[in-house]
Structure formats: C-alpha cells, structure tokens
Amino acid sequence: MKSKRQPGTVNTDFWGAGLMFFFAIGFWSQMDPDFTRYGAYFPNRLIPCLFILGALLLIKGFVKPAYLPSFWKAMNATMIFTIVTGVVWVFTLEWLGFALSSTLAILALLIRFRRESLKQPAQLAKYLAIALGEVGFIYLVFEKWLYVPLPVGSLWS
Amino acid sequence: MDVLFSAAGEVLTLQNLLFMSIAMVLGIIAGALPGFSATMAIAVMVPFTFTMSPVSGLVTIGALYCAAIYGGCFSAILLNTPGTPSSIGTTFDGYPMARQGRGEEAIYTATFASGFGGFFGTFMLILFALPLARVALRFGPPEYFWVSIFGLTIIASLSPQSLLKGIAGGFLGLMISMIGIAPVGGDVRFDLGVVDFQGGVELISILIGFFCIPEILRLATNPEDNYEEVKPEGHTDTGIHPMKQGWLNVIRNMGNTVRSSIIGAFVGILPGAGGNIANLVAYSETKRVAKDPETFGKGNPQGIVATESSNNAVVEGAMVPLLALGVPGSPPAAIIYGALLLQGLAPGPELFTTRGDITYAFLFSFIVSNVMIVVFGLLVGKWIYKAVVLVPTRVLIPSILLLTVVGSFAIRNNSMDVIVMFLGGIVGYVMRELEFDPGPVVLGLILGPIAEKGFVQGLIMGNGVSADMPWLIFFTRPLSIVLIVLSVLSAAWPLIRAAYDRHRAARAAEGGAS
Numbered sequence: 001m002k003s004k005r006q007p008g009t010v011n012t013d014f015w016g017a018g019l020m021f022f023f024a025i026g027f028w029s030q031m032d033p034d035f036t037r038y039g040a041y042f043p044n045r046l047i048p049c050l051f052i053l054g055a056l057l058l059i060k061g062f063v064k065p066a067y068l069p070s071f072w073k074a075m076n077a078t079m080i081f082t083i084v085t086g087v088v089w090v091f092t093l094e095w096l097g098f099a100l101s102s103t104l105a106i107l108a109l110l111i112r113f114r115r116e117s118l119k120q121p122a123q124l125a126k127y128l129a130i131a132l133g134e135v136g137f138i139y140l141v142f143e144k145w146l147y148v149p150l151p152v153g154s155l156w157s
Numbered sequence: 158m159d160v161l162f163s164a165a166g167e168v169l170t171l172q173n174l175l176f177m178s179i180a181m182v183l184g185i186i187a188g189a190l191p192g193f194s195a196t197m198a199i200a201v202m203v204p205f206t207f208t209m210s211p212v213s214g215l216v217t218i219g220a221l222y223c224a225a226i227y228g229g230c231f232s233a234i235l236l237n238t239p240g241t242p243s244s245i246g247t248t249f250d251g252y253p254m255a256r257q258g259r260g261e262e263a264i265y266t267a268t269f270a271s272g273f274g275g276f277f278g279t280f281m282l283i284l285f286a287l288p289l290a291r292v293a294l295r296f297g298p299p300e301y302f303w304v305s306i307f308g309l310t311i312i313a314s315l316s317p318q319s320l321l322k323g324i325a326g327g328f329l330g331l332m333i334s335m336i337g338i339a340p341v342g343g344d345v346r347f348d349l350g351v352v353d354f355q356g357g358v359e360l361i362s363i364l365i366g367f368f369c370i371p372e373i374l375r376l377a378t379n380p381e382d383n384y385e386e387v388k389p390e391g392h393t394d395t396g397i398h399p400m401k402q403g404w405l406n407v408i409r410n411m412g413n414t415v416r417s418s419i420i421g422a423f424v425g426i427l428p429g430a431g432g433n434i435a436n437l438v439a440y441s442e443t444k445r446v447a448k449d450p451e452t453f454g455k456g457n458p459q460g461i462v463a464t465e466s467s468n469n470a471v472v473e474g475a476m477v478p479l480l481a482l483g484v485p486g487s488p489p490a491a492i493i494y495g496a497l498l499l500q501g502l503a504p505g506p507e508l509f510t511t512r513g514d515i516t517y518a519f520l521f522s523f524i525v526s527n528v529m530i531v532v533f534g535l536l537v538g539k540w541i542y543k544a545v546v547l548v549p550t551r552v553l554i555p556s557i558l559l560l561t562v563v564g565s566f567a568i569r570n571n572s573m574d575v576i577v578m579f580l581g582g583i584v585g586y587v588m589r590e591l592e593f594d595p596g597p598v599v600l601g602l603i604l605g606p607i608a609e610k611g612f613v614q615g616l617i618m619g620n621g622v623s624a625d626m627p628w629l630i631f632f633t634r635p636l637s638i639v640l641i642v643l644s645v646l647s648a649a650w651p652l653i654r655a656a657y658d659r660h661r662a663a664r665a666a667e668g669g670a671s
Contacts, residue, residue, distance in 0.1 A: 012591040019588065020325050027332050030347045039344030041616070042609040046332055053325040060321060071590035074378065082377040083583060086370075086558060090579045093562070094572040102562065106555040113380040113551035134556055138563050146193065146201055148567045 010070045013061030020054030081112050097153025099135055106131040161283075164517035167212050168525055176213055177522070180221040181529050185537070187221075188228020191238045191365050191564035195225035196488040203496050211500040211515050216522035218496055222489055223275055223472050223526040226432060227534065230267040230465055234260055235545040236557050238369035238564075242360060243432025243468035245599060246440035248368055250453060250460030257456055260542045265403025266458045267465040268534030270414060273407055274466030275527030277418035278425065278473030282480075283520050286509070290481035293426045298618060299631045302611030303640035304427065305604040308434055310647040311441035315596030317454065323597045326588070330601020331608065333358055340610040341617070353573035360433075362565040362578040363602055367595035369561050370582020373554055380551035400535065406458040407466075413443050413459055414466050421467030425474020431487045432468035433603050437596070439467035445650055469530075473523055479504055480516060 005011070028047050031040070060066075089105035096104075110117075110127040117123035142148040167173075180202065187198035202221050206214030229240030234251030247267065254263040281289070296304070309327055316323025336347045337357030348354035376382070397405070407414050417439035424435035443463035444453045453460050476493075478484040483504035485491035497504050500515075508516050548556070565578035585595055619627030631637060646653075 010591075015591050016322055016325065016593065019591070019593075020329070023329055023332065027347060030349065032344070032346075035344045035346065036339075036342035038342035038613045038617075039339035039346060040342075041613055043332070043335055043346065046328060046335075049328050050325070050332065053321070053328060056321060057325065066319070066592065068590065068592065071587060074590070076378050078380060079374055079377045082374060082554065086579050086582075089558075090562065090572075090575045093566070093575055098563070098566075102559055106559060109555040109558070110552065113377075113554070130552060131555075134559055138559060141190075142563055142567060146187075146197075146567075148193075149570060150563070150566065151572060 005065070005067055008070055008073055009067040011061050011065045012068050013057045013065055017054045017057035017061060020050055020057060024050035024054060078112065082109065085109055085112075094151050095154055097156060098150040099139060100153065102135045102138075103131045106134060160513055160517045161521060163514060164521040167514065167518040168216055168522045173213050173216050173522075174525075176209070176217040177220040177526065177529060180217045181224045181526070181533050184221040184224025185228035185231070185533060188225040189231040189240045189541075191232055191236075191240055191361070191369070191560050193564065193567055194241055194361065194488075195222055195243075196492060197567070198222075198225045199489050199492045199496075203492060203499075206496060207499060211502065212518045214496065214500055215493075215515070215519045216525070218493055219519060219522045220526040220529065222493070223469065223523065223530060224533075226468055226472055227268075227271045227465075227530045229468075230271070230461075231264065231538075231541055232560075234263045234267065234461075235542060236369065236560075237372040238557065238561065239364055241432070241468075242364060242603070243436055243471065244464065245364065245368070245433065245596070246436040246464035247461055249440065249464075249596070250455070250457050252372070253454070253456035254458065254461075255542070255546075259399070259456065260546065261539055262399035262402045262406075263458065263461055264538035264542055265400050265535065266406040266461045267403075268531055268538055269404050269407040270417075270462040270465035271469040271534070272527045272531035273414050274418045274421055274469035275472065275523060275530060277415065277466070278422045278470035279520065279523040279527065281422045281470070282473040282476055282523070283517075286477050286481040289426050290478045290484075293428065293478050294482060294484070295636060296427060297634070298611045298614035299634055299637045300611070300640060301427075301607055302615050302631065303637050303644060304430065305608035305611060307640055307644040307647060308438060308600065308604045309608075310644050311438060312597045312600065313648075313651055315437070315441065315600060316594045317451075318592045318594065322591075322593045326593045326595075326597035327601040330598040330603075331605040332601075333363070333598075334602045334605025335609065340606055341613040351573070353571055356569070358577060358602075359565070359568050359571075359574045360599075360602060361568050362574040363581050364599060365561045365565050366578040366581030367585035367599060369557065370579060371586035371589050371595075373557055373561075374582070374586050376550055376554055380549075380554060382550055399539075403458075407462055410459055410462060413462050416442060417463040417467040418470040421470030422474040424467070425471035425487075426477045428478055428484055428487070430607070431475065432471040435467040435471045436464040437600055437603075439463040445654075469527070476520075476523075480508055480519075481505075483508075 024047055031043060085105050085108050089101055092101045107127055110130060117127060139150060143150050184198055187193045198221055199218055202218060206217055226241060226243050229244035230247050232238045232240040233244040233247035234255050237248050237252040239245045239248055251263045254260060312323045312327045313320055336354055338345055338355060345355050420439045420442065421435040424430045440460055440463045443459055444450050447459060475487045475490045479490045479494055485494040494504055502508060502512055502515060561578060562575055565574045566572065568574060615630055616627045619630035623629055
C-alpha cells in the first residue's frame with residue numbers, strides 16, 4: 001500500500017467510500033414505509049452507519065489516502081473471458097440445463113487457456129473428454145447418489 | 158466408568174466400525190464439496206439408518222457429522238473455498254500454505270487439530286453435559302445480542318490492512334443478512350421484487366463467491382502459474398516430514414489447541430451459534446495472543462490449528478443441549494433429534510438414565526469417530542493434496558468453477574443462488590482489490606440474524622419490564638454484563654497490547670542502558 005499517488009494506482013478509500021454510498025443508497029431506496037416497527041428497527045439504524053462509514057472513508061481518502069494498483073489494469077483478456085464465460089454459464093444454467101451449459105463453459109475455458117489447442121484436434125478431443133468427464137461425474141454424484149436435482153433446462157422441457 | 162466400558166463394547170463391533178468407516182468416507186467427501194453441508198449429508202444418511210439398530214444408526218450419523226465438518230478443510234486448504242461454513246478461517250492460512258508447497262503439512266495439521274478438538278469436545282460432553290446445558294438455556298435475546306457484538310469485535314483481527322474498511326465490510330454483511338423475511342415482524346425486506354430473495358441470501362453462496370471466485374479470477378490472469386512444487390520427498394522447509402510437522406504444530410502450541418477447543422465446545426452449546434462463528438472467534442483469539450500476529454494470513458499453521466480444533470469441538474458441543482435438554486441448537490442437531498425420535502429415544506435429561514446404554518454408546522462413538530478422522534486424514538490427506546497440486550491451473554480453474562456452480566445450486570436447488578454466488582464473487586474481487594477483506598463481510602452476514610433477533614426480541618422483553626427504558630434490559634442481566642465486559646476487552650485489546658508492548662520495549666531499553 002502506498003500513500004502517494006503513482007501512475008496506474010487508485011485511491012482505494014475513495015472507491016471504498018463510493019461502494020459504501022452505493023450500497024447504502026441501494027438499501028435505503030428499498031426501505032418501505034409499510035415495514036412494521038420491528039422489521040424496520042435494525043435497518044433504520046444500520047443504513048445511516050453505512051453512510052457514516054462511507055463519509056469516513058471519503059475523509060480518509062483526502063487526509064491519509066491509500067493507493068493501490070488499479071484493479072481493472074490487472075484484468076487481462078483471459079480474466080475477462082473467464083468472467084464473461086462465468087456470467088453466461090450461471091445465467092444459462094436454468095435455460096440450457098446443468099449438463100450442457102457446464103460442458104460448454106468448461107470447454108470454452110479450457111480452450112481459451114491454451115489457444116493453440118484449436119489447431120490440435122487431439123488436444124481438443126482431450127479437453128472435450130475432460131469437460132464431459134467432470135460434468136458427468138458431478139452429475140452422477142449429485143443427481144444419482146445425493147438426490148440433488150440439477151437443472152434439466154427449460155429449453156428441453 | 159462401567160457405563161463407558163459398556164458403551165465401548167456396544168460401539169466397537171465390526172459392524173459398527175464398518176458403518177462408521179463408510180460414513181467417514183462419505184462425510185469427508187460431502188464436507189469437501191463446497192455447498193454440500195453437514196446438514197445435507199446427515200439428512201441424506203438418516204433414511205439409511207432406519208433399519209439399523211439404535212446404536213448402529215446413531216454412531217453412523219455421529220461419524221458422518223464429525224467427518225463432514227473435518228472434510229471442509231480439504232477444499233479450504235487446497236482451493237481457498239470453505240467446504241463448510243465451519244472452515245472459513247482455515248482458508249486464511251491453509252491456502253497460502255498450499256500455494257507455498259506446504260499443503261501436506263496444512264492438511265496434517267488440520268487432521269490432528271480436528272482430532273484433538275473432537276476429543277476435547279467429547280470429554281466436555283460426557284463430563285459436563287447437564288450443567289453446561291443449563292447455563293446455555295439462561296441465554297436470552299439480550300445475551301444473544303451481546304454474543305453477536307462480541308463476535309463483531311473480532312473484525313480488527315480479520316481485517317489487518319484497514320480497520321475502517323473492516324468495520325464497513327462488517328456493516329455491509331449485516332445489511333446483506335437482512336435481505337428476505339425479517340426474523341421479528343415478518344416483513345419482506347430488500348428483495349428488489351425478486352421472489353427468490355424472499356428467503357434471504359444464502360450464506361454458502363456468498364461464502365463461495367467471496368472466497369473462491371476472486372481467487373479463481375486471480376488465477377485466470379495467468380493460467381500457467383501452477384502451485385509451487387511439492388517439497389522433495391514430502392519434507393518441509395525445516396527438513397521435518399509434514400506429518401510430524403503437523404503433529405508438532407498441534408502439540409507444541411497446546412495453549413492454542415485447548416483454548417480453541419474450549420471456544421468451539423462452548424459456542425457449539427449455544428443454540429443458534431455453530432462452527433461458522435466458533436472458527437472465526439478461535440482464529441481471532443489465537444491471532445490476538447500470538448507473538449507473531451503479522452504472520453497470520455500468510456501461512457501460519459496456528460491459524461489452522463485454531464479453526465479446525467474449534468469447529469470439530471462444536472460438533473460435540475451441539476450435542477449438549479440436544480441430549481441433555483432436548484433442544485436442537487443447530488440444523489444438524491435438529492436432524493439428529495429426528496433420528497433419535499425415529500429410534501424411539503426422546504432427547505432430554507431422562508435420556509441419560511432411562512436409555513443410558515444407547516446414550517453413552519452414542520457419546521463414546523464420538524471418541525472413535527475422532528480417532529477415525531486422524532487415521533483417514535493421515536491416509537488420504539497426502540494423496541488428495543498431490544492430486545490437486547498435479548492438476549495444471551488451466552484445468553483446475555474450470556473444475557473449481559464447476560464445483561462452485563453445483564455447490565451453490567445444491568443448497569436450495571435455486572439457480573438464483575448460483576447467480577448471487579458469481580456476481581457476489583465479482584463484487585468480492587473488486588472489494589478485495591480495494592483492501593476490503595472478505596472475512597468481516599461474511600462475519601456480518603453470519604451474525605446479522607442473531608444480532609437483529611436478539612436486539613428486537615430484547616427490546617420487546619424490555620418493554621415488559623420498563624416501557625420508558627426498554628433498552629435497560631441489555632445492561633442489567635448478569636450474563637449480559639459478563640458479555641459486555643468481554644466485548645469491551647476484546648475491542649480494546651489492540652490498544653492494551655500496544656500499551657503493553659510499549660511498556661516492555663521501554664523496560665528493555667532501560668535494562669540495556671543500565
């Protein structure tokens with residue numbers, strides 16, 4: 001942690017304050033006047049605390065700032081691909097079903113992590129086998145042995 | 158003593174040992190799978206015990222419970238993903254050890270610590286079940302509120318980089334815990350109009366998201382960066398075999414082991430509290446009294462000793478109110494309560510007299526289970542570690558992601574939990590990059606419902622005593638006062654310690670000058 005601004009760094013206190021304000025406003029906007037006294041008691045006291053903590057972080061950001069390397073600069077193409085694949089995976093779970101969405105996502109990640117495999121059919125086949133094997137094993141353990149019903153996929157039903 | 162010998166005879170049959178061994182393997186696997194909790198494992202196992210004799214059925218369930226809690230350490234150490242909420246703290250030092258090529262030592266340390274914690278908890282259960290249960294029952298809403306405040310005072314040790322951000326994270330966790338139906342009043346709060354949020358945000362999803370996803374994203378920046386190589390011939394930096402080093406980590410710091418086991422057993426006794434709280438409190442206390450607190454979070458095995466001995470002592474602690482008073486204080490205890498009823502046993506004080514043979518056999522089985530944990534841990538620990546370490550990171554990342562997806566889905570069979578897990582993980586990554594540790598957020602999430610319920614119910618109780626000053630009830634009950642003193646001491650401890658260190662340094666300087 002550095003207390004002097006250097007190129008490529010961010011003031012983490014400012015960002016932290018922004019995050020606290022974001023959550024505080026988010027929760028505050030959801031406060032319903034129809035809440036019972038008991039249901040509103042605790043949030044009514046904690047939401048102002050979130051605002052105060054955000055304000056304290058803001059003040060610290062001016063008085064004694066903490067600078068760290070920008071987190072978005074650490075995000076390279078592979079990481080962004082992982083995030084995008086993960087988001088697509090979890091949002092298509094219910095639609096495509098566990099088996100298909102998981103197999104496709106694992107395969108995509110394996111190929112992205114070693115792109116030269118696209119030119120090697122044997123490597124591609126190996127990755128497909130890994131993806132199918134892992135998904136098949138998990139499916140067997142959860143669906144058949146532990147009786148946890150995994151999403152079948154609304155597309156197929 | 159005769160009762161115990163007779164119980165040993167009941168438990169140590171070939172058939173029971175076989176059932177317990179099977180339960181042990183299944184429990185370790187269930188515990189190691191993120192999202193598959195001890196409660197779920199027991200729930201799945203109970204139907205298989207219907208046809209067994211009462212002793213066989215109960216010892217099988219007991220072994221499964223112990224093993225599931227222990228199994229959580231494997232994913233915590235190797236994947237930075239707590240297999241169960243009871244092993245959150247194990248990730249703090251276990252995963253750094255694994256990345257440093259000391260994962261085998263970490264697993265053995267966890268194994269011996271779990272075994273010791275379990276032993277300790279069992280002796281507490283056998284010796285003090287009835288008096289401890291009576292103390293636990295004197296805890297009312299004000300006391301639970303103060304227990305949660307005491308729990309929140311450990312934020313300082315969970316957030317070494319920035320106390321202010323730790324406190325902010327803790328409050329954020331408290332707020333997130335309020336999503337869903339209010340514990341008192343029944344209001345549906347902060348659900349954004351999404352039906353799935355009415356049941357609240359699932360703790361396990363947030364746990365997996367906050368601890369595992371940021372680590373996966375970090376690994377994804379360079380998928381060719383593998384675990385450090387296993388030390389040649391399995392030896393540690395000191396030249397000592399990891400198994401021996403794991404044993405020494407537990408034995409040479411007996412104060413830590415015993416203290417953490419006591420914390421675990423006591424927290425386990427309190428209805429509503431459990432391993433998720435005990436392991437963090439034990440970790441914090443260990444760090445607080447350590448001579449080298451700065452090494453915690455970087456691969457200090459004492460952190461593992463604290464969390465693993467405490468969470469296994471919780472198992473037996475949870476049996477105290479269940480068996481002695483018939484009060485199931487945790488979800489696994491509630492299922493075991495059902496299993497006891499199905500076997501024709503009514504939990505309560507009479508259980509120890511009317512069906513003492515079965516009850517003491519059940520208690521004795523915990524000793525056997527903890528021996529089995531050590532044996533199984535020593536047998537399989539090395540191979541599980543090597544299997545994970547040998548897998549290239551580029552294959553490990555999608556494999557762990559698969560476990561996180563299925564783990565967060567399995568808890569409630571709800572796809573929204575998977576979405577919350579992954580999006581929460583991205584938020585967790587950003588927060589971690591901004592120096593917000595995930596520990597305080599998760600602590601707030603765990604303690605939020607206890608704090609809110611205790612506070613609001615306490616005020617309702619206080620209204621009955623004094624309508625003008627209902628809050629007075631929080632400061633007038635003897636147990637509350639004890640907890641307030643403990644909370645103040647805990648919060649002020651960094652200041653006390655700094656003053657003590659300054660005093661010692663001054664005395665050393667004086668001694669050097671003379």
